[in-house]
Amino acid sequence: MTTRPVVLFVTSYVSPFMTELTAAVNDLGKVAFHAAYAETTQFANHGAHWNTATERPDTHRRAPEVSMTDFLRDCFQRYRPQVVICGYGRGPAYETTFALCRDGGAVFGVFAEQPMRDGRLKHLVRVAYYQQLWRRQPPAFVLAVGDRAVQFYRRLLRDPEAAVFFPYYQDLRPVLAIPDRPPRERLRFLFSGRLAAQHGIRGLAAAFERLAQTHPGRFDWCISGTGPEERWIRQALARSPALAQSVSFDREFATWQERLRPFAASDVLVLPSFHAGWGLVIPEALGAGMPVITTRGVEAARYYVEAGVNGLFVEPNPTDIHRALAFCLEHPQAVQAMRAHTRASVTRGDVQVGAARLLGLLARWL
Known part of the structure; x- marks a missing residue:
């Protein structure tokens, strides 16, 4: 029996849409797809009806008592992914996921929207941070949510064509x-x-x-x-x-x-x-x-x-x-x-x- 390659999606809050995409990918039977939700303080803002992570064995939510690093390390050790898609474009979760990919030999990619433009100075500082981080820890590809996101991330990549337009799909x-x-x-x-x-x-x-x-x-x-x-x-x-x-x-x-x-x-x-x-x-x-x-x-x-x-x-x-x-x-x-x-x-x-x-x-x- 051939073992299917594993794709791991690491993101922040529980997303019913990502739960739906996880199910749809697995229904195709070509890969084993897992979604890992790393944040724990979501439902005061989004409502308990967003908590769909417990509905399927291929979606995983971090428990509050477990550190983010331990949660991600456990996902990598348990599923040994060949490809990892990171829903963080920066920050500690990005760097931790990148390090786990490097140690485990997994391809590291990013799925992200364009950063919010909330003031010119903040935007310039944010761009400089991205440039420095992605120079040290570059993704192999970016699934960019929107055409402006494609333009933004192409300016950061060694291979601009590695940033592709990929909207958020859902069960309609x-x-x-x-x-x-x-x-x-x-x-x-x-x-x-x-x-x-x-x-x-x-x-x-x-x-x-x-x-x-x-x-x-x-x-x-x-x-x-x-x-x-x-x-x-x-x-x-x-x-x-x-x-x-x-x-x-x-x-x-x-x-x-x-x-x-x-x-x-x-x-x-x-x-x-x-x-x-x-x-x-x-x-x-x-x-x-x-x-x-x-x-x-x-x-x-x-x-x-x-x-x-x-x-x-x-x-x-x-x-x-x-x-x-x-x-x-x-x-x-x-x-x-x-x-x-x-x-x-x-x-x-x-x-x-x-x-x-x-x-x-x-x-x-x-």
Whole structure:
């Protein structure tokens, strides 16, 4: 009996999407694929429904009492991988994983989004750090999440072509199974994701507050997420009784699949991010038959969106967001036309496509 080569994916928090990719790769039967989740403090931010690591024997979550180094060393000793994909582009976990690959003779690669651009000086310091680290401990390849990530990492590699575009794939069957909603006069907008500054929550709250003035009683806004930027929404609700009557929260989910409940009950997704490395709610929304209002800062998810075809691009400021929201309310026929092009646009993001593509990319080392 031939032993299958082993691929180990080392990343930070439990990712249901990576659990899905792990399952899809293993279903192909060509390699033994394992995902190792090294961080332990996740679920206060993401919710317990994200904890899918215990569902499969090929996904492993570090226990709080175990050090990261011991956890990773145990994974290497137990599975003896030929290829390791590291979800850290820098830091102690990167250096530890690199050292374990060097000692065990495994090929070391990276899967990463573009670092956040949160100020020119911080960005320059971060680039200098990457350059120094990757000169000492270079990856053999980079699976870059988004075209800007490809450009960023190609500048750091000895072989620029070793950085390839690789978005985050996911199992789209549950969202594709959501029935089409009939048109309705009162449009329901959805925000799904972390209520964090990078998602433009302050501007989003201001845009909806203005929409409640310009189009009162004509929309609902469902918020599916938690985070520190919720204060901007609460302040807008306190100032605007009309907005308060239009807003609901749907964010308590017992299982991973339950998170799709607001997608099934909404019409248009709004995600005005300054930076979102994966933007996975966008293919989820499109797969559920929802046009999207988003920005060009959502990185990998941008390649699913065609302006005016299945969604609208905006700048992440209140005026531009309000203009797009108002357009949807004033032109329901345009929303319906975009809805007709949503589901087909995400088929290339399905996890089975990603699993086959990943094996193709790794074939030279297996």
